[in-house]
Amino acid sequence: MGYDLKAIFDSFVSDSSFAGANPCGSGHIHDTFFINTAEKDKDNYIVQKLNNKVFKNIPELQENIERVTIHMHQKLLLIPGSDVKRECLTVVPAKNHKSWIVDEEGNFWRMFIFIPDNISYDIVDSEDKAFEGGRAIGRFQALLADLPGKPLNETIPSFHDVEKRIDSFISSLMNDPAGRVKETISETDSILKRAEEMKIIQKLGREGKVPVRITHNDTKFNNILFDINGKSLCLIDLDTVMPGYFHSDFGDAIRTGANSAAEDETDLSKVKMDLNLFRAYAEGYLSETRNTLNTIEKEYLAFAPLLMTYEQALRFLADYIEGDKYYRIHNKNHNIQRTRSQLRLLESMEEQYPRMQEIINKLT
Structure with a gap:
């Protein structure tokens, strides 16, 4: 099913312009997309369509994530040398003043700032x-x-x-x-x-x-x-x-x-x-x-x-x-x-x- 990812992106607070989107990630629960922005010096983003069959209460889930990430940001700011945007996920607020939106089909969406130059591993080999x-x-x-x-x-x-x-x-x-x-x-x-x-x-x-x-x-x-x-x-x-x-x-x-x-x-x-x-x-x-x-x-x-x-x-x-x-x-x-x-x-x-x-x- 195709989604209007530009419209989704535009529903969140950002000073960047939508340039394109691609599916990403290997998760089985949510649908995840990488949002590329037009400006070279601006953040890119991760947008997710949330699975509300697995997680029945999206507002409560998002409340948890907001509280946790805000607290971690505040703590990391006090640690010399910390790079807060790389050492903790950053939730992007929606224009409706929440951390998620609901589209016309009833799908829940959220957005994070993308952390560049990252690697993840499936196997611990050292x-x-x-x-x-x-x-x-x-x-x-x-x-x-x-x-x-x-x-x-x-x-x-x-x-x-x-x-x-x-x-x-x-x-x-x-x-x-x-x-x-x-x-x-x-x-x-x-x-x-x-x-x-x-x-x-x-x-x-x-x-x-x-x-x-x-x-x-x-x-x-x-x-x-x-x-x-x-x-x-x-x-x-x-x-x-x-x-x-x-x-x-x-x-x-x-x-x-x-x-x-x-x-x-x-x-x-x-x-x-x-x-x-x-x-x-x-x-x-x-x-x-x-x-x-x-x-x-x-x-x-x-x-x-x-x-x-x-x-x-x-x-x-x-x-x-x-x-x-x-x-x-x-x-x-x-x-x-x-x-x-x-x-x-x-x-x-x-x-x-x-x-x-x-x-x-x-x-x-």
Whole structure:
């Protein structure tokens, strides 16, 4: 479907002239376009048509992003040498005084200033990249640790509520909606025998020992922008920024970035956590958060990758048992393959856990 991107662009506040637009990005949720402007010395832009089927409340989502980016801008301005427009996304206001518009077809749109000379990577192939990735995530969390005002809106309710996910999984086991439970006895046993220990962060949260903070909630490596010299700039894809525990961001970064194999690798002998990448991630992360995390958060930081890998295995297995309703699959066994790969990664982490804990202890 064609969109009048010039009209969309003209609905936002800019001192530039529209020169053209091209689709860009590899995301699956929103439609993203690069806007080229006519003036050589002016900003270019990113325009997105937002998916309001995935994100039901666009005003609340945009309110989160506005609050987060404004606060980060203010904090970065106080740091000598910071390049604010490159180290944080900049939301462009619309002429309707909001941060989004609705077109005649009912589509929601928003606009950001484009960050030039950036690079993103799908694979972490060096300790330097891992360090910078960890540093970017840590800096994001540290900058937002003192965000004033009410809690952010939950754009995806109960996203990392592992207790609720376990309860839902047990219900699916009992109902067996796709008749697949008998095929998953080994994987189900692996999930259930770890269930209680995986609830520890939420228990500590209820006890007030682990605070609810602001987390990104999608810290895969290609959501980090780098400059051409390999230095991390900022995190992008802020749709899932909401209240959470620090462990989810650090843990998911390790799950996705320090895995020696693909998320759905069928040869499980290839699947392991790279301890050197873990060390580099942790070093970068703690270089920014060492003075922000409390003692209990630090104590459970090495546990975070195990928790997030468990949660992802649980999600893949639940989807398989429910008949592949959520994740896109390429064959009928895709979700069970993903489950097995994640469980093998979890086992690798468990085998190396004493070393992981030792690394964190030395760094903190």
